[in-house]
Amino acid sequence: MVKKEICKYWQSGCCNRHPCPFLHGDGGEGWNVNVNPKPNVWVRDKEEKKETLSSMSMSMVWRRNEEEKEKVKERCPYPCKYFLVGKCKYGDRCRYLHTWSWSTGPARARAPDFSLLTPLHGHHKAITAILLPSASDKLISSSQDGTLKFWNCHTGQCISTRNFGSEIGCIMSDGPWLFLGLRNSIKVYNFENNTQFTLLGPAGLVYALATHHDKLFAGTQIGQILVWRFSPANNQFYPAASLTGHRDAIRSLIIGGATPALYSSSQDNSIKAWDLTTLECVHTLSDHTDAVMSLLFWEQFLLPCSLDKTVKVWAKKDNGALELIYTHTEEHGVLALQGTIDATGQSVLCCSVNDHTVRLYNLPSFERRGRIFAKKEVRALQTGPSGLFFTGDGTGDLKVWKWSTD
Template sequence: MAIITTTKRTERFHRTTRPTCKYWLAGRCNRNPCGFSHSLPTSPSNVYYNANTTYKHSKKPDSSVEKMASSSAKKAINCAPKAFKKPENCALKAVECRPEAEAISVEKPSKCEEKAVLIEKTADVEDVATVAKASVDKSHSICKSWMTDNCVDGDLCQNLHSWFYGDGFSTLAKLHEHNEAITGIALPAGSNKLISGSTDGTVRAWDCNTGHCVNMIQLDSQVTSLISEGPWIFAGVKNAVKAWNIQTGADVTLDGPKGQVLSLNVGNDILLAGAEDGVIYAWRCSFESPFKMVATLSGHSKPVVCLAIGSHKMLYSGSMDHSIKVWDLDTLQCTMTLNGHTDVVTSLICWDNYLLSGSSDCTVNVWVCTEEGTLEVTYTHTHENAVIGLYGMTDAEAKPILFCSCKDNSIPTYCVCFYRFLERGRLFTRQEVRSFQIGPGGLFFTGDGTDTQPNLETMEVSYYYDETLKNR
């Protein structure tokens, strides 16, 4: 059956020349038979055959077609003007001279056919130039086949064969030990260890010099949040917060939360834990004496997903109830509720006098305090996918850089001046990034949620800012 199909396609090629297959040009045509030509002319006058063309899917035409090409090229010079002088007659003849008509001679095409092919090829060459240019200009999307080592297009692939684009990025190391999503990364003060927590129920310590895992703590519950404060490491688990002191070796369990602890933060010497029951639990601590629960902050109707500490001793909490609440850390009372999102508030960061909030509604809001003391949205940046996390750092010139982890497994990176975001690059991962940690000297660490082998990745960013923002 395959031989018969190939023969028919060859006979049809002899009768007339079709437009060049754009997918064949890019090396990706998988149709058999294909309705377009698998050859590339060098000019409109060389209508049927180019001796320099490389045929990937079809056979090289025989000598009879070469003769026909030579004959066609000579007649085409006088044929083109006639085609434009009498389009109505040519149109009628084109119907009579269509490829299906048995009267067509393969060895010597009719004058009308030469005219039609010449006009068709002139337009086709323009399409070929467009495709050729597109093959050089890469898109800003990563090739998913390349991610799984299955891309067969090579340099002709329209998508990126790289884990990032943009100047100033470099990957330093990838650490593989966790079996499930990495949900927290911390760099304890006074230590050369990197700490990571995962939903596989483990907390691991990594040597920052060798990249090797040097210690592991197995817990009876998923770790859904992890932070460090001074020598202490805090991990949010189900119905509790686990705490370890890397200097004294102390091991403490803080009971009280109901359900999984989804977010942790420390402010005003208070450890705060946002739980699945919508309550924020607060422990007073001097980090030398035992922790003591001092309050439970109720107000959210659904789980508390994120916490951020701002200026003037303010706590901000984001929830699955789509709201952001503002709390006074001195009184532990709610002072206002912000309703600027239509879906889960997934991430909050405070930057100078600004509050940035990311949401599953695909937006990032920039909030600023008004003269009346309220917070209002001054700018909204919209993404194509849900926002999972926001992380900020500064470059060598102290210019703000915002990393925005999205549901499509990418991290767009922006130069920020708080009334507009200018994208300067993008990182790509196999799964969505759920944890991020800023390190010294431009280092940052990302943890993704790959099902089989999560990556704890070390990267570096250097001298990374927009020249247009330099003097702002």
């Protein structure tokens, strides 16, 4: 006779009883991937304000409460590694999770409050960036396989592939412009007037791009940040400056803050802030002990993540100096950050960790919301409209996720 209680060993991913007298998931049937087979529309409306983490004002309590600290001690169930590659022979009898995601909370057997909407297949190597431009019905993805793919947001079908012959380090859009960070160059497209050209100058792969007014910034593999200025008279970008100071590859560029500045993170373990007018370095943060992989702004706070297993929170003081106010620690190195908004309007941080998972946390409490499992490390994260967000892993798998409204 099967008991009504849920098996605590199944919850920890280590039950070896077949059959088990306790419940495994929902009535012993196991968890299944919630894939909607119907065509889905995931278009960013032209007039829609892009959802960002700064769209919600909250009290700034950067810590877990005592109840949440106890939850952290609990083990997350393990996904079946054979299920992840489609080769598990045990089916519902498998003692590990058969699901691409897992949700925390008291109701352990309930489905997550986010679900896999659809997988997009086509890339053969790691996805390096995902982009959903405003007023576009096309999702764009880039990969180490050298291809740029355009996906129809109404059908999920790949409608175009462009092969550049070598790894694409990053992609970024600004209005009608699309920028691709390549090895030793940047490819520029303008879809409004159907023009394209190449910017030369970078040494090595371009890992990060950012724009501010008429300036284009590119972070390179050798630690330089190159700057171009746009001339509307002839629709061209011209070299303007080279920002030096980092000693290793630039991994992330972001513009933000109450008084906007350019922030750069590097494999030299540091973060630098640059004045957008003078292009001089005004701050250097050296609190990380390993490569700083990604930067994110939420409200007025700067959140960097690092291979030293931490996500730090920085705030600007009245005198303009940056102050470290909180450090969140993971069990593994942190690769990428992205913000999303759930169906209730709660700000959620997506945190990709190099154990092949994406951890989700409420902000600012860092209360756990769940995990997403992948075949390999997820290095590309992106948010979209209407509760959508995207992940791209090291095998080339691109997945579309959606927050549940129930």
